[in-house]
Amino acid sequence: MTQQLSERIAVCTGTFDPVHLGHLDIIERGSRMFDQLVVGVGPNPDKAPFFSAAERVALLEQVVGHLPNVRVQAFEGLAVKFVRSVGARIMLRGLRTLSDMEYEFSMSLMNLTLDPELETIFLMAREEYSHVSSTLLRQVAQFGGDLSKFLPPTIRAALECRARERGLIGQSR
Numbered sequence: 001m002t003q004q005l006s007e008r009i010a011v012c013t014g015t016f017d018p019v020h021l022g023h024l025d026i027i028e029r030g031s032r033m034f035d036q037l038v039v040g041v042g043p044n045p046d047k048a049p050f051f052s053a054a055e056r057v058a059l060l061e062q063v064v065g066h067l068p069n070v071r072v073q074a075f076e077g078l079a080v081k082f083v084r085s086v087g088a089r090i091m092l093r094g095l096r097t098l099s100d101m102e103y104e105f106s107m108s109l110m111n112l113t114l115d116p117e118l119e120t121i122f123l124m125a126r127e128e129y130s131h132v133s134s135t136l137l138r139q140v141a142q143f144g145g146d147l148s149k150f151l152p153p154t155i156r157a158a159l160e161c162r163a164r165e166r167g168l169i170g171q172s173r
């Protein structure tokens, strides 16, 4: 492990299935704190994704174009290995609720054990997005609910389209 790591480069990993305004808020705030921010689009072994990794990257790229120091990249496997591979020392995470806290605390300790050179930094979610998760938004989309408060317009259109392709639940068609 001789690679030089920079604490001016941060990586925000997640599933982003799809990216929502809570994610975007953390990405925008992170982009102001670091010289470079890499958004790492990873697999989620617990969930079958709504969007493929390539689609999630493309959707993210549509909404971070105004942030010149942010780039989006898909990865496989351990997040700590990906963070090191881009030369970053910082893992940036958003914290929503107390229940997030428990999981994030365990994960950051695990990551510290796996790679003691990396640090996790948490930003508190903005109040208006602290209840927003991609899981919940996918459910709302599948029941045909209004997503306009939580998603940029292009992402909302993509999610509504994907929900229709999968068949809206509880709607007479």
Ligand code: ADP
Pocket: 012, 013, 014, 015, 016, 017, 022, 023, 026, 044, 092, 093, 094, 095, 096, 124, 125, 126, 129, 130, 131, 132, 133, 134
């Ligand atoms: P994961 O599947 O790893 O939880 P997500 O795609 O849900 O990944 O989230 C990616 C990152 O964004 C994580 O750091 C997560 O804590 C953060 N995040 C998720 N939802 C919100 C939100 N509503 N507000 C702020 N940060 C969030």
